[in-house]
Amino acid sequence: MNAPITITIDGVEVPATPGQTILEAADAAGIYIPRLCYRPGLEPYGGCRVCMVHVAGRACAACTQPVSPNMVVENDTGELQEQRKMIIEMLFVEGNHFCMFCEKSGNCELQALAYRFGITAPRFDLFFPKRDVDASHPEILIDHNRCILCAGCVRASRDLDGKSIFHFTGRGPDRRIAVNAEAQLAATDADVTDRALDVCPVGALLRKREGYRTPVGQRPYDQAPIGSNDQPEEA
Amino acid sequence: MTAALASAIGEICDGVGRDPTRLLDVARAVQERFRCVSTAATDHIAKELGVPRGDVDGLVSFYAFLSREPKGRVVIRLSDDIIDRLHGFDRVRDAFGRALGIEPGQTTPDGAITLETTSCIGMCDQAPAALVNEVVVTDLSTDRAREIVGDLRDHMEPARLVRTFGDGNNAHDLVRAMVNNNIRAEGPFVLSELQRGEAVSKAIGVSPAEVIRAVKTARLRGRGGAGFPTGMKWEYARNAEPPDGSRRKFVICNADEGEPGTFKDRVILTERADRVLAGMTIAGYAIGAEEGILYLRDEYAYLQRYLEHLIDERRGDGLLGPRILGTDFGFDVRIQMGAGAYICGEETALINSCEGKRGDPRNRPPFPAQSGYLGCPTIVNNPETLCCVTKIIETGPATFCAHGSPASSGTKLLSVSGDCHAPGVYELPFGLTLRALLDRAGAADAAAVQVGGPSGTMVAPDHFDRRIEFDDLATGGAIMVFGPDRDILEIVRGFMDFFVHESCGYCTPCRVGNVILRDRIARIIDDRGEPSDLDELETLSQTIRATSRCGLGQTSPNPVLSTLESFRSAYEQRVEADPDGFRRSFDLASSVCLTVSPDARPSSGGREPSP
Ligand SMILES: Cc1cc2nc3c(=O)[nH]c(=O)nc-3n(C[C@H](O)[C@H](O)[C@H](O)COP(=O)(O)O)c2cc1C
Ligand code: SF4
Ligand code: SF4
Ligand code: FES
Numbered sequence: 007m008n009a010p011i012t013i014t015i016d017g018v019e020v021p022a023t024p025g026q027t028i029l030e031a032a033d034a035a036g037i038y039i040p041r042l043c044y045r046p047g048l049e050p051y052g053g054c055r056v057c058m059v060h061v062a063g064r065a066c067a068a069c070t071q072p073v074s075p076n077m078v079v080e081n082d083t084g085e086l087q088e089q090r091k092m093i094i095e096m097l098f099v100e101g102n103h104f105c106m107f108c109e110k111s112g113n114c115e116l117q118a119l120a121y122r123f124g125i126t127a128p129r130f131d132l133f134f135p136k137r138d139v140d141a142s143h144p145e146i147l148i149d150h151n152r153c154i155l156c157a158g159c160v161r162a163s164r165d166l167d168g169k170s171i172f173h174f175t176g177r178g179p180d181r182r183i184a185v186n187a188e189a190q191l192a193a194t195d196a197d198v199t200d201r202a203l204d205v206c207p208v209g210a211l212l213r214k215r216e217g218y219r220t221p222v223g224q225r226p227y228d229q230a231p232i233g234s235n236d237q238p239e240e241a
Numbered sequence: 242m243t244a245a246l247a248s249a250i251g252e253i254c255d256g257v258g259r260d261p262t263r264l265l266d267v268a269r270a271v272q273e274r275f276r277c278v279s280t281a282a283t284d285h286i287a288k289e290l291g292v293p294r295g296d297v298d299g300l301v302s303f304y305a306f307l308s309r310e311p312k313g314r315v316v317i318r319l320s321d322d323i324i325d326r327l328h329g330f331d332r333v334r335d336a337f338g339r340a341l342g343i344e345p346g347q348t349t350p351d352g353a354i355t356l357e358t359t360s361c362i363g364m365c366d367q368a369p370a371a372l373v374n375e376v377v378v379t380d381l382s383t384d385r386a387r388e389i390v391g392d393l394r395d396h397m398e399p400a401r402l403v404r405t406f407g408d409g410n411n412a413h414d415l416v417r418a419m420v421n422n423n424i425r426a427e428g429p430f431v432l433s434e435l436q437r438g439e440a441v442s443k444a445i446g447v448s449p450a451e452v453i454r455a456v457k458t459a460r461l462r463g464r465g466g467a468g469f470p471t472g473m474k475w476e477y478a479r480n481a482e483p484p485d486g487s488r489r490k491f492v493i494c495n496a497d498e499g500e501p502g503t504f505k506d507r508v509i510l511t512e513r514a515d516r517v518l519a520g521m522t523i524a525g526y527a528i529g530a531e532e533g534i535l536y537l538r539d540e541y542a543y544l545q546r547y548l549e550h551l552i553d554e555r556r557g558d559g560l561l562g563p564r565i566l567g568t569d570f571g572f573d574v575r576i577q578m579g580a581g582a583y584i585c586g587e588e589t590a591l592i593n594s595c596e597g598k599r600g601d602p603r604n605r606p607p608f609p610a611q612s613g614y615l616g617c618p619t620i621v622n623n624p625e626t627l628c629c630v631t632k633i634i635e636t637g638p639a640t641f642c643a644h645g646s647p648a649s650s651g652t653k654l655l656s657v658s659g660d661c662h663a664p665g666v667y668e669l670p671f672g673l674t675l676r677a678l679l680d681r682a683g684a685a686d687a688a689a690v691q692v693g694g695p696s697g698t699m700v701a702p703d704h705f706d707r708r709i710e711f712d713d714l715a716t717g718g719a720i721m722v723f724g725p726d727r728d729i730l731e732i733v734r735g736f737m738d739f740f741v742h743e744s745c746g747y748c749t750p751c752r753v754g755n756v757i758l759r760d761r762i763a764r765i766i767d768d769r770g771e772p773s774d775l776d777e778l779e780t781l782s783q784t785i786r787a788t789s790r791c792g793l794g795q796t797s798p799n800p801v802l803s804t805l806e807s808f809r810s811a812y813e814q815r816v817e818a819d820p821d822g823f824r825r826s827f828d829l830a831s832s833v834c835l836t837v838s839p840d841a842r843p844s845s846g847g848r849e850p851s852p
Contacts, residue, residue: 093784100749176303
């Protein structure tokens with residue numbers, strides 16, 4: 007059952023194991039497929055759609071699609087890169103992302119992807135939504151302006167911390183992260199050691215007083231673009 | 242009060258055996274009793290069912306018919322879709338508003354009556370229509386709106402608004418609705434008379450494999466829109482292993498019918514529900530399931546008691562229950578009520594909803610036939626598909642295939658509405674041309690026809706000879722007719738409003754992309770469009786279609802794409818380059834306005850088109 011198989015990504019044969027997703031097999035082979043909501047060690051979510059690839063001409067999310075023997079995957083095509091770029095732009099206009107004032111700058115996967123895809127100014131009108139900041143907790147901050155709804159915190163709190171502190175509320179454009187209390191984070195049993203605080207790809211869920219520990223200019227994506235080989239795995 | 246709330250919630254939870262997978266039922270019951278699921282109620286429910294508070298809050302915030310803030314004792318929900326709009330929705334809405342002294346979205350100061358708008362309630366053949374609590378009122382006019390408000394002020398009893406009953410079972414004691422069936426063509430299969438018990442007894446007289454073979458031989462394809470071969474789906478589920486330690490498999494009938502302009506399942510459930518239940522039973526026999534769920538959209542709650550009565554009758558007749566017709570085969574059905582969410586028609590969202598969760602679709606694989614409801618092999622079928630099954634068993638596959646076209650066997654129920662003389666339900670053989678249908682429906686001067694509802698195709702007159710069948714104009718059944726005076730772009734905007742409202746918001750392209758699309762269309766309607774907008778609409782649409790996670794996002798740009806193709810001049814007339822080379826979309830006056838209102842843009846990413 008778990009005998010190794012071979013798949014092809016952009017013409018390159020790579021080994022894979024049944025049960026792996028395309029994205030996992032690509033990572034193991036050192037092939038970068040852009041992604042945002044994929045968080046190593048968490049159940050795949052398939053929400054951001056940045057990791058879209060083509061398998062036999064059909065579009066699917068690399069982070070949720072299991073490998074199968076002799077699968078032929080297209081990843082680095084002009085069409086897919088254009089679609090990914092547009093999705094990243096959508097995420098930028100949907101929230102309020104002021105990178106120049108953000109403590110996550112240089113360590114933010116959304117920003118890093120924008121650089122990688124050469125996005126200077128988004129082609130869509132900004133939504134300028136009115137969103138809240140929850141600074142009620144002494145050690146943790148939620149800034150909904152920057153949340154890209156990747157469900158990282160939801161999955162990590164539920165599956166790694168066993169706490170289910172975060173969940174989604176609302177639907178469609180009104181979908182938001184909410185906390186397991188009537189009002190704010192301070193009323194939950196969130197703790198600064200929660201692993202849920204390690205997974206946010208953007209500056210939406212942060213430990214307080216840590217933002218500038220690494221000076222701007224020395225942060226991971228200041229040094230090498232996201233997805234490049236010399237990029238440290240854990241940012 | 243809080244003690245009363247706590248004990249009521251305790252009772253409600255006891256009523257479902259404190260089963261967390263019945264959370265949706267609990268929330269609906271609390272909503273009905275207390276007119277909201279308040280913060281306090283959310284806490285109580287979470288405690289009683291032993292689930293995180295977030296599960297309850299997430300669920301309540303997902304479904305349109307659940308609310309955190311109290312609603313009036315009577316809630317008037319005006320059906321707002323393009324067909325209602327063609328038939329005077331705006332005037333009716335304003336008449337209700339004026340008579341009540343409130344705007345849609347508000348409740349009268351005495352807490353008595355709430356006025357809302359809602360997505361299509363499945364009454365396009367008698368539009369404009371509304372729900373008053375669960376009572377349907379149809380063919381509304383401004384006069385009727387004022388009368389309704391007057392009557393409600395008088396007695397606050399929605400049931401008394403119904404003065405004459407509709408035809409057929411609409412007049413049944415357990416239905417008592419003013420709804421009309423408007424059956425215009427009664428075909429040989431789905432709407433044909435049946436003899437209760439015939440199909441089920443014939444099916445269990447042969448082996449499950451033979452039942453599946455008959456369905457395959459008849460080349461039956463799903464009637465819910467996607468057209469998947471039914472026999473193949475059943476075979477997957479038959480061969481699938483339930484998870485460890487369980488023998489359970491499930492049959493779910495998808496009566497969520499939420500695609501605007503579709504109402505044929507309403508008629509099937511009113512007149513031929515016996516066929517649907519028989520079809521579910523046969524499906525259960527074929528795949529080895531003993532349990533079925535009929536998922537009924539909340540908008541059709543007026544049919545619930547009648548359907549429960551039918552289920553009881555069938556139990557009495559030995560056609561449902563532990564030993565069907567004295568054999569070892571047992572099968573039973575429960576009704577799961579929805580709570581206002583179009584996305585719950587998508588089969589994996591539907592399964593989540595049946596499990597008492599938010600109606601977010603699931604990732605595939607696994608497919609429901611492998612792992613669906615409660616992780617067990619599950620098939621989901623449309624009511625019409627299940628009716629076809631009964632007829633295939635009754636008369637044999639050959640008779641079924643004798644109707645329709647080579648690739649699309651049998652008949653299709655079509656819900657025709659809009660600018661035509663004979664709106665209603667037509668059961669006609671597959672393969673007929675759109676023109677033939679329009680002739681029958683009295684729509685000789687149709688200028689555009691939307692086939693398949695908002696997610697379908699807008700067809701221009703030079704293509705009226707296209708055929709209604711899976712390989713050409715595939716459709717779940719919605720046929721919306723638009724006359725020469727209708728504004729194509731307004732129709733597109735209406736459809737995009739719908740998708741923005743009904744997106745679950747899980748994935749980026751659908752959650753964000755549809756808002757951008759909708760706003761671009763609005764900009765063109767407001768005469769601020771530029772020639773370059775057309776190409777941008779196209780690429781944006783293609784991206785949403787190609788990258789969205791489920792069928793909603795994968796089809797939501799269709800109104801834009803199909804009108805860009807067939808009605809391009811409607812766009813070209815509205816866009817022009819600015820003579821001075823400025824971007825027309827840029828509004829200088831509003832951009833230099835320094836008093837920015839804090840609510841400049843609704844936090845919803847704009848339920849309203851952007852200013
Ligand atoms: C957004 C969305 C809404 C849907 N709504 C319905 C519906 O109301 N009724 C229905 O039968 N199928 C609906 N479907 C299709 C179902 O997912 C599924 O394909 C169907 O119920 C299968 O039944 P069938 O094979 O008998 O057609 C919907 C699909 C999507 C993506
Ligand atoms: S707070 Fe961060 S981890 Fe949580 S959903 Fe938002 S972006 Fe993802
Ligand atoms: S396509 Fe739309 S409805 Fe479907 S999962 Fe994505 S956001 Fe939800
Ligand atoms: S990384 Fe695959 S959908 Fe987000």
